[in-house]
Amino acid sequence: MIPAEFDYVAPESVADAVAALAEHGDEAKVLAGGQSLLPILRMRLNAPGVIVDLGRIAELRGVSEDGDHVVIGAMTPYSEVLASELVSTHAALLSKAIATVADPQIRHRGTVGGALVHADPAGDVGAPALALGAQLVVAGAGGTTRTVAADDFFEDLFTTAVGDGELLTQIRIPKHTGWGAHYEKFVRVSHQWSIVGVAAAVRTDGGSIAEARVGLTNMGSTPLRAKAVEEALVGRQATDEAVRAAVASVAEGTNPPSDLNGDADYRRHLATVLTRRAVLAAAGA
């Protein structure tokens, strides 16, 4: 299908983009890589009057480091994040999750910022962002910026803390240097969306788990962090038996969907199995 008619602006700075959003209010919609927005427009599920394309804003693109954080510009395509040694060294969990997203074409166009703001609960970057304790930098009218913890970023289905007239500009990830990481994604055929996914980062010390971070994909209306499991893992040996016991309750309190790929109970079972696998793989066991 063909989208409804819209006006198009392509600002070259964050300030100009925010000004365009302020000028056009409810009529405006931000375009990043278009991998979610364009299908939505083509199906006419949304018909914005003005598209604000972020593609020419150089300051929104690239990976850098700032002390003990890796900083990813919101408009950095998946493929650049995947190729980044900074990310694979200090935030390996994100690299591993991104490697499972769709196919090379979509990873070439789609951006990490776009995926986070789109906030599809079956998307693969929310769970690692939560698990790694990412900080999301949001720019608003009048040059204001605020930083939102990943724990507070995902509010509901396709809804985040980024408000009308605001832009996500940066993803700041605390370095997890030397941590093991694994993203376990369950799909029926390759390149599919996660039926369930589990993101695990683990720091081991002499064969036991010293610290653990676990995020869940598609186990509710938002990505979830499994804090009780993280705590239960600390001090355990990185063995199948010990990890199995620590993750047994990972699905407690979750509210996964039921659909053609599986019902909620099946997803709860999957979450338990996949968490054990992800944690053991992250621990190198």
Ligand SMILES: Cc1cc2nc3c(=O)[nH]c(=O)nc-3n(C[C@H](O)[C@H](O)[C@H](O)COP(=O)(O)OP(=O)(O)OC[C@H]3O[C@@H](n4cnc5c(N)ncnc54)[C@H](O)[C@@H]3O)c2cc1C
């Ligand atoms: C065939 C197919 C398969 C896919 N498979 C997967 C998969 O396996 N796993 C997975 O995780 N994803 C998958 N995706 C989805 C894709 O990864 C993301 O949805 C997509 O990359 C979103 O990023 P984008 O840059 O394309 O954002 P866009 O589509 O341009 O925008 C998405 C939304 O975010 C808003 N937005 C974007 N950037 C910003 C910003 N900086 N500030 C404020 N608002 C912003 C837009 O207004 C829009 O509402 C798939 C998509 C397709 C088409």
